[in-house]
Amino acid sequence: MIKIRLARHGAKKKPFYKIIISDVRSARNGKFIERIGYFNPFAKKNEKKIHIRIERAQYWIQKGAKQSHRLKKLFKISQK
Template sequence: MVKIRLARHGVKKRPFYKIIIADSRFPINGRFIEKIGFFNPIASGKAEKLFIKIDRLKYWQQQGAQLSKKINFLIKKQTKNKL
């Protein structure tokens, strides 16, 4: 099954996450199909905290990709802030 999930990058105590499309059998930070955005939980000032390519997200959902719980939460939060 294809999943839309976070892959942790960055250094110790300074996390940075890439939002990726990956087969569920691959490790979290392993091989992935496509990168569709990022999430920076410690962004401050004018730095962008969350970026998602919505068109690619919708495409992969139509192809049957499942969202992880955290990605689902972030998408709801982002759409709520834009209203």
């Protein structure tokens, strides 16, 4: 099964997340199919906090990919 989820990167106590498409059997930061965006919870005022390629996310959802709970919230925020 394919899942849309976050992969954690960045320094200790300062995370940076990549939004990826991956198989559920792969590790959190392991092998992935495609990177469709990022989420930076500690973005400064002049930086973008969320960037998602919505058209690619919708493509994978139509193919049967499931979203994580956190990503459902991020999709709603990014579409506003």
